[in-house]
Amino acid sequence: xxxxxxxxxxxxxxxxxxxxxxxxxxxxxxxxxxxxxxxxxxxxxxxxxxxxxxxxxxxxxxxxxxxxxxxxxxxxxxxxxxxxxxxxxxxxxxxxxxxxxxxxxxxxxxxxxxxxxxxxxxxxxxxxxxxxxxxxxxxxxxxxxxxxxxxxxxxxxxxxxxxxxxxxxxxxxxxxxxxxxxxxxxxxxxxxxxxxxxxxxxxxxxxxxxxxxxxxxxxxxxxxxxxxxxxxxxxxxxxxxxxxxxxxx
Amino acid sequence: xxxxxxxxxxxxxxxxxxxxxxxxxxxxxxxxxxxxxxxxxxxxxxxxxxxxxxxxxxxxxxxxxxxxxxxxxxxxxxxxxxxxxxxxxxxxxxxxxxxxxxxxxxxxxxxxxxxxxxxxxxxxxxxxxxxxxxxxxxxxxxxxxxxxxxxxxxxxxxxxxxxxxxxxxxxxxxxxxxxxxxxxxxxxxxxxxxxxxxxxxxxxxxxxxxxxxxxxxxxxxxxxxxxxxxxxxxxxxxxxxxxxxxxxxxxxxxxxxxxxxxxxxxxxxxxxxxxxxxxxxxxxxxxxxxxxxxxxxxxxxxxxxxxxxxxxxxxxxxxxxxxxxxxxxxxxxxxxxxxxxxxxxxxxxxxxxxxxxxxxxxxxxxxxxxxxxxxxxxxxxxxxxxxx
Numbered sequence: 001x002x003x004x005x006x007x008x009x010x011x012x013x014x015x016x017x018x019x020x021x022x023x024x025x026x027x028x029x030x031x032x033x034x035x036x037x038x039x040x041x042x043x044x045x046x047x048x049x050x051x052x053x054x055x056x057x058x059x060x061x062x063x064x065x066x067x068x069x070x071x072x073x074x075x076x077x078x079x080x081x082x083x084x085x086x087x088x089x090x091x092x093x094x095x096x097x098x099x100x101x102x103x104x105x106x107x108x109x110x111x112x113x114x115x116x117x118x119x120x121x122x123x124x125x126x127x128x129x130x131x132x133x134x135x136x137x138x139x140x141x142x143x144x145x146x147x148x149x150x151x152x153x154x155x156x157x158x159x160x161x162x163x164x165x166x167x168x169x170x171x172x173x174x175x176x177x178x179x180x181x182x183x184x185x186x187x188x189x190x191x192x193x194x195x196x197x198x199x200x201x202x203x204x205x206x207x208x209x210x211x212x213x214x215x216x217x218x219x220x221x222x223x224x225x226x227x228x229x230x231x232x233x234x235x236x237x238x239x240x241x242x243x244x245x246x247x248x249x
Numbered sequence: 250x251x252x253x254x255x256x257x258x259x260x261x262x263x264x265x266x267x268x269x270x271x272x273x274x275x276x277x278x279x280x281x282x283x284x285x286x287x288x289x290x291x292x293x294x295x296x297x298x299x300x301x302x303x304x305x306x307x308x309x310x311x312x313x314x315x316x317x318x319x320x321x322x323x324x325x326x327x328x329x330x331x332x333x334x335x336x337x338x339x340x341x342x343x344x345x346x347x348x349x350x351x352x353x354x355x356x357x358x359x360x361x362x363x364x365x366x367x368x369x370x371x372x373x374x375x376x377x378x379x380x381x382x383x384x385x386x387x388x389x390x391x392x393x394x395x396x397x398x399x400x401x402x403x404x405x406x407x408x409x410x411x412x413x414x415x416x417x418x419x420x421x422x423x424x425x426x427x428x429x430x431x432x433x434x435x436x437x438x439x440x441x442x443x444x445x446x447x448x449x450x451x452x453x454x455x456x457x458x459x460x461x462x463x464x465x466x467x468x469x470x471x472x473x474x475x476x477x478x479x480x481x482x483x484x485x486x487x488x489x490x491x492x493x494x495x496x497x498x499x500x501x502x503x504x505x506x507x508x509x510x511x512x513x514x515x516x517x518x519x520x521x522x523x524x525x526x527x528x529x530x531x532x533x534x535x536x537x538x539x540x541x542x543x544x545x546x547x548x549x550x551x552x553x554x555x556x557x558x559x560x561x562x563x564x565x566x567x568x569x570x571x572x573x574x575x576x577x578x579x580x581x582x583x584x585x586x587x588x589x590x591x592x593x594x595x596x597x598x599x600x601x602x603x604x605x606x607x608x609x610x611x612x613x614x615x616x617x618x619x620x621x622x623x624x625x626x627x628x629x630x631x632x633x634x635x636x637x
Contacts, residue, residue, distance in 0.1 A: 034263075073256045074263070185267045187297035188311050191260045 001111030001148075001170070003046040003055045005080065006101055007039040007062045009071040010121040023219045035071045037183075038116025040078075041176040044183040045146060046114055047079035054148045055112070057081050061104055063097055065089050069199060076194035077186035083199040088211065096204075096211035098130035103207040105135055110171060112153070117142050117175040128175035138168035142177040252550070258320050261302075261313075265321050268293050269328030274601055280333055280459035281604050286412045287337045287459055290330065295367025300341050303494075305349065308361040314560035315494045318342050319501035319552055326505030329601070332608040335502040336408055336460040343494045344373050344417060347487040348439055351479035360439055364415075372413040372442070374465060375488060378405045382621060384419075385431040385485060389467060391420035391438070398422070398438065398472040404465040406615070410449045411461040416442045419484050428482075437484035438472050446470040456607030493559055493569035495616055500552045500569075500576035503612035507545045507580035510587035510605045514538055517600075518590055528590075537586045544579035551575050567630050574622045577612040584609040 011017055012032040020027050035043075049055035060075040061084040062068040072083035086100055105113060113135075118125035132139035140155035144163060147154040148170075157164045158177045186194070204211045232238045242249045254262065272290050280287055294300060302318050304310025311317075322342065326335045341364055348360050363369040380386045389402025400420050410416070416439070423434030442449075448466040479487050515538055518529030528534050555568035587602040588595035595602050613619060627633040 070256050070259065074260060077260055077264070185297060186260055186264045187299075188261070188264070188302060189298045191257060191264065192311050192313075194260070195257060 001049075001055050002057045002059060002108060003049055004101075004104065004108060004110035004113045005039065005042045005046045005058065005060050005075065006097070006113070006115045006127070007043065007060050007071050007075050008036040008116070008119045008121075009033050009062065009064050009068045010036045010119050013037060013120055019220050019222050023221060025217065025220050033067070033070075035074050036116050036119045036121075038118060038120070038176050038178070039075075040183040041178070041180050042114035042116055042174075043075045043078050043080055044181045045143075045174075045176065046112075047184075048181065049112075049146075049148065050079070050081075059084065059108060059110065061086065061101065063088065063092050063100055072199055073194055074186065076197045076199075077191045078184060079190060080197075082197055084202060085199055086202050086204060086207065088204050090204075090211060091213060092204075092211050093213050093215055094124045094126035095130055095214060096209065097127045098134055099209045100204060100207060100211070101127070101131045102134040103209055105131075105171075112148075112170060113173045115173065115175050117177055128173050132173040135171075135173070137171050137173060139173040139175070140166055140168050141175040143174050143180050144177055146174060146180065252553075254320070258317060261317055262320050262324050264297070265294075265299065265324040266328055268297065268299075269325055269330055269334065272328070272330060272334070274329050277329055277331065277333060278598065278601065278604070281456075281598070282458075284458045286409070286461070287330075287334060288412075290325075290334055291337050291370070292367055294325075294338055295365070298365070300338060300367060301361075301365035303343055303346070303349075304361050304365055308349075308357050309365050310361070314556065315343070315497050316553065316556040316560050318494075319497055319556045322498050323501040323505040323508075323549070323552075326502040327508045328505075329509050331506050331509070331605055332457050332502060332611045333459050335505070336457060336611070339498060339502070340371055340373050340409060343491060343498060344371055345439070346491040346494060347417070347437055347478050350490055351437075351487050352439075356439070356475070356478065360415075369415050370409060370413040371415040371417060371439075372407050372410045374404045374407050374410070374416045374418040376404060376406045378403055378464070382617060384488070385435070386425070387419065387421060387435070389418070389420040391422050391436060391472070393422070393474075396474060398436075398474070398477070400438075400467050400470040400472060402467050404467070405463075406452070407449075407463045407465050408460060410442065410463040410465060411451060413442055415439060417478075419488055422481050422484075432485045434482050435484040435488075436481045437478040437487050438476050439478055440470075440472045440476040443470055455610060456604065457611055492616075493555070493565045496569040496573040497552060497555045497559060497565075499612045499616065500548065500555070500572040503573075503576040503580035503609065504545055504549045504552060506605055506609050506612075507541065507548075507576075507583035510580075510584040510602055510609075511538060511541050511545065513600075513602055514583075514587035514590040517594075534590060538590065541579070541583040541586050544575075545583055548572065548576040548579040567626060570617070570622045570625055573612070573617070574619050577609070577619065580609045581606075581613055 012034040017026040046058040050058050058080040060080040062072050063086040115128040142158045143155050144158045145156035151170050154167050301310030302313050306312040377387045391398040391400045418438050422436040428434040450464045452462045518534050521528045551572040555572040558565035558568045584606040588606050591600050594600045624636050628635045
């Protein structure tokens, strides 16, 4: 079984982003970029499936500018076998990503596709679900545990208030949640091996996919600054202030 | 000219930083208080193959250059591990270069893999109490008797000798009176550190408590001929081979330590509010920090240039010495500013910067003093008369 993992190059989770002065987006100049942490979990899960003999090949795919190749190399250094870069400098929204991934699925025929539950830049949480719909295959989102049993997968999902276990037919789409696994670090021998692994370059045009944006960003703004709190001497004053100043009682 | 890191170099930096992130500030604060070699970091780096960064692939290493090793060592130091973290592996990264270059195939197969795997640690026994940087005058003697060398003498400032299983040791095999050139007659051995014949006495020191420095008293240590590296009498030339890489690596470590100190200072200056505004809004606080960054960045570029000179087979003495001088001074300035920026808290151990200031004295003094570097540059680069 081939496992396809989608990886996105995003602003590193440690970076405190700044909104551009004209409110059109966040400033990406000289900002550290990394693999989306949920995708890293996806790569780890796929590599573990291969190590357990459940998967035969792990393919990682990224959509974005030339620098997205760095993200693919990171995934290859973690243990993926080969990469596909769909190169474009355009903004690619979740629906377009899902269509591109569908085109890759048609070509590669994977038994399982893993995506992060969301990317930490736009937090859309849509790609995996849209891909399942376009591909006409089952989906298991917010995966906490995965068991492959023949041509089925048992997935424990994180849902509000608890865990839900579902069984789905393969091929299927899985989206990862934070507790699925703890991704490994690339070891030095694996970084050296990753250099020799192939990365195939494609474009949205070569896959025949229209990636035109359906959504328009109107404005991006900083969240309001948190103002300092006040100390009250006793409960009576607190209740008084909640009534008169905060107006919540 | 490309000043950016390659994909591979960036992966190296990130992967090493991730391993080091497991060892937080509290870990290093405790090492500084209690002592105790950071075996956990050494093992974590060994487990992922990092100790073999410069060792040829035939012997289980990655076969990369000093450039990559410098990137790795800066990342270790910059994680907050400082010189304690860096020194825990430093010797293992490049110390065995004489074995790689001049050892026999049998020696390389025997000596290198256990080092890469982290099963053995090596220390570097060259410096002596009464010779200092005047290495050719060293007094440890090795006398060949019945197919074995017998070593007697003393060494000083030998790092990690408390925990090392092996040592690379330089000793005189032909008395200095009997050689034409004083650089001849020294031989190099890589052998077991037999504690029944070598007394290892720790030196208490200013910083880097967890990574021991020692005096060695060698009394009748027997070394098999198979443990001699290269030809007898050529040890000094072999040792010289590793000097420039060592300077490049220690320079990278100094840059890393300066960078982490600067990052802490900038974060503190942003947070600390006095007279109704963050102290970092004052130019008197900002400007020294900005200057530190420029100095560190310039030193880092010098480190990369020196590493490039070495890796591409160019003469690297001037660049390596300049890198070590600039990096140590820039690192020291940054650590000092970091303490001053923190004010009274900078003097408190729990703010970490006082530890950095104590540790940054290591790359300033070792492996060569800043003054001797100035002498070297004056003589070798500017053609001035030799002063030492």
